[in-house]
Amino acid sequence: xxxxxxxxxxxxxxQSLQRxxxxxxxxxxxxxxxxxxxxxxxxxxxxxGMGVTGNNVPVAWALYISNYxxxxxxxxxxxxxxxxxxxxxxxxRSAVNRVAETMTIFGIMVAGLFPFIxxxxxxxxxxxxxxxxxxxxxxxxxxxxxxxVLAMGTYFTVSVLIxxxxxxxxxxxxxxxxxxxxxKTLYTxxxxxxxxxxxxxxxxxxxxxxxxxxxxxxxxxxxSVVSFDFSMAMLPGWHSTFFAPYFVAGAIxxxxxxxxxxxxxxxxxxxxxxxxxxxxxxQMALLMVxxxxxxxxxxxxxxxxxxxxxxxxEMQSSAYRAYGSPYYSTIFWLVVVMVVLIPMTFMVRPLRKxxxxxxxxxxxxxxxxxxxxxxxxxxxxxxxxxxxxxxxYAPRAPETLVTGLALGMFLGLFLVFxxxxxxxxxxxxxxxxxxxxxxxx
Amino acid sequence: MSQTQxxxxxxxxxxxxxxxxxxxxxxAHYDYDVYGPTNLTEFDELMPYRYSLNxxxxxxxAFVGLATFWIMCITTSLIYxxxxxxxxxxxxxxFVIPAYEGTIAVAAVAAFAAAIAVARLGLHPPAxxxxxxxxxxxxxxxxxCQQDQRDEVVEMLRSTGAVEVHEV
Numbered sequence: 001x002x003x004x005x006x007x008x009x010x011x012x013x014x015q016s017l018q019r020x021x022x023x024x025x026x027x028x029x030x031x032x033x034x035x036x037x038x039x040x041x042x043x044x045x046x047x048x049g050m051g052v053t054g055n056n057v058p059v060a061w062a063l064y065i066s067n068y069x070x071x072x073x074x075x076x077x078x079x080x081x082x083x084x085x086x087x088x089x090x091x092x093r094s095a096v097n098r099v100a101e102t103m104t105i106f107g108i109m110v111a112g113l114f115p116f117i118x119x120x121x122x123x124x125x126x127x128x129x130x131x132x133x134x135x136x137x138x139x140x141x142x143x144x145x146x147x148x149v150l151a152m153g154t155y156f157t158v159s160v161l162i163x164x165x166x167x168x169x170x171x172x173x174x175x176x177x178x179x180x181x182x183x184k185t186l187y188t189x190x191x192x193x194x195x196x197x198x199x200x201x202x203x204x205x206x207x208x209x210x211x212x213x214x215x216x217x218x219x220x221x222x223x224s225v226v227s228f229d230f231s232m233a234m235l236p237g238w239h240s241t242f243f244a245p246y247f248v249a250g251a252i253x254x255x256x257x258x259x260x261x262x263x264x265x266x267x268x269x270x271x272x273x274x275x276x277x278x279x280x281x282x283q284m285a286l287l288m289v290x291x292x293x294x295x296x297x298x299x300x301x302x303x304x305x306x307x308x309x310x311x312x313x314e315m316q317s318s319a320y321r322a323y324g325s326p327y328y329s330t331i332f333w334l335v336v337v338m339v340v341l342i343p344m345t346f347m348v349r350p351l352r353k354x355x356x357x358x359x360x361x362x363x364x365x366x367x368x369x370x371x372x373x374x375x376x377x378x379x380x381x382x383x384x385x386x387x388x389x390x391x392x393y394a395p396r397a398p399e400t401l402v403t404g405l406a407l408g409m410f411l412g413l414f415l416v417f418x419x420x421x422x423x424x425x426x427x428x429x430x431x432x433x434x435x436x437x438x439x440x441x
Numbered sequence: 442m443s444q445t446q447x448x449x450x451x452x453x454x455x456x457x458x459x460x461x462x463x464x465x466x467x468x469a470h471y472d473y474d475v476y477g478p479t480n481l482t483e484f485d486e487l488m489p490y491r492y493s494l495n496x497x498x499x500x501x502x503a504f505v506g507l508a509t510f511w512i513m514c515i516t517t518s519l520i521y522x523x524x525x526x527x528x529x530x531x532x533x534x535x536f537v538i539p540a541y542e543g544t545i546a547v548a549a550v551a552a553f554a555a556a557i558a559v560a561r562l563g564l565h566p567p568a569x570x571x572x573x574x575x576x577x578x579x580x581x582x583x584x585x586c587q588q589d590q591r592d593e594v595v596e597m598l599r600s601t602g603a604v605e606v607h608e609v
Contacts, residue, residue: 154543205480206493210495217545
């Protein structure tokens, strides 16, 4: 005897873990090829030196750092959204939190590659680690770059723990459903002997709450600290106290867009339309409207503050970005359209209820957010105080291919994960269904 | 002397489970465990209260993290006294950030470790007596009783809406 509703959800989730279709495998293979091409490009850079990339004075921080900021933003928003929705007891959290947390884990892994790739002379990378050495050389803890490493490490730790703790009851359910084979071993080992006993649920709830409470501020701080990498520098276009909230709002926006971009195809491929309901996607689209307004305000505020400071350097930097260079200005206005105007269309109900439109729009917002990082990182460096050090940056093959590596690695890992573990917090969905059933007369 | 018996009762819904727990908690002499595929903390008031070290341990760890990272910043600055932008060697304002990150990191690891340790989880499969349905679609109560109480317990569990009652 079993509860029919719980059994249905269990079967639906198990169904999503069945052998993938040839198209699914094909997409994973494409991701693998992208990753391999990026690795080869990195190998060339390792062998020849950083000179093979377009990174050069004045633009010494370029595509690698833009990618880093983009992926860390995607990562930041996952745990933030999950923890925020958990603390506010939002009912649609159960459907999206697993995807959001998975996105965080793989997002940080991908983001973490870029400082390493950007470093140059990668074979001595451990010189930046804090360990006692005979040079008596230690990292400088007054530097935003070191803060960034610490913030990322902490955020990764918290995200992995919150993700794994949340996954335990669902892995146990899979362990008990799977008869034999390598999956049985995988689930048995990774479920840590979870049985669903009351004492386990009590500690799970306490631990999860504690992790959500520490996860929220750390998510806010991680992107604020990333923004310090720029705002602490005395460079027009970067040196602004507004950068931290601006970066956090941007990160939440790109996180929401990424979740929508991942969920819409996923719900169809895994046949989980009844779990990933359109209402949840609509709620996220409405949150994106709010973020679009905040980012619109941020872009306006940047221009206003440049004028209000009266600093000719700030003014020329802002003007250069908006209309001074056909190359950079086109990208800047594309960003405004993609990041601010496209989310506004979600205020029209039929548009945000249309999954195809929502997918395309979310994808465009993602591209816009990536371009925004390109503008933030590269444009101020191209045009600083001295006209003699002005220059234009254009990406070359190595960094373009490494950008593909990031995309391939993120998407590939995500697709493999959702075929191994449930893409949804099954135990929470079951609880919601039971509560709804019992509320009905 | 009568032998101890373990009786398992299965429930399909939370209302019946609540009824059973109400009866069991009012009869103080029963020793029982509850299992379920969804969060059972809504039954907190029906379960025996046990103080958990989880939160205390997390807060203590947070202070340890704060102190450790702050001391690390100060110590390394004294060993490698690099002056940046005119800041003093030991400049506490920038050290707030590493200390903050350390606080959160150590607290999070402690919260997780405490949850795992107190819930007695580890790299071991569940016991053989464990009913695999209880992690998926069924709620269960295991009641330990003396052999002479067996019929009374079975009857009581059935009366609260158990769909299946059997000896383990």
